[in-house]
Amino acid sequence: MAGNASNDPARAYPGDRPSATILLDDVSPATFGALIAFHEHRTFANPVLMGINPFDQFGVELGKNIARQIEKGDTRFDPPTEALLEAAGTG
Structure with a gap:
């Protein structure tokens, strides 16, 4: 959350980026599959919308x-x- 300054812009990050916590009572095949699909979507779509290169x-x-x-x-x-x-x- 603190961020890190760097002379190399590719290695600098501002910190204070949003994050999410997912709590599950039970991990079934269905919830696990949904969690993977959710994570894949968040890994690409959210960063692109926020101007972050997810790769x-x-x-x-x-x-x-x-x-x-x-x-x-x-x-x-x-x-x-x-x-x-x-x-x-x-x-």
Whole structure:
């Protein structure tokens, strides 16, 4: 959410971008298929409408780096995310 400045415009990002959290009570084949279809649509349509290149390799690298930080426990989340993790029993 904080963003990152860079001299390379392809590696700079403003932060504070919208995100979504999906909570499911049950994962059935139907809900899983719907979730995949929803994600595929969000991966392309929403970013295009927001002027974001959804196939930006630097963005993919950023996502991988963030995921690695989360795995190591080196990341602090915002209060709403912390509350969701706590409610899910993973916080």
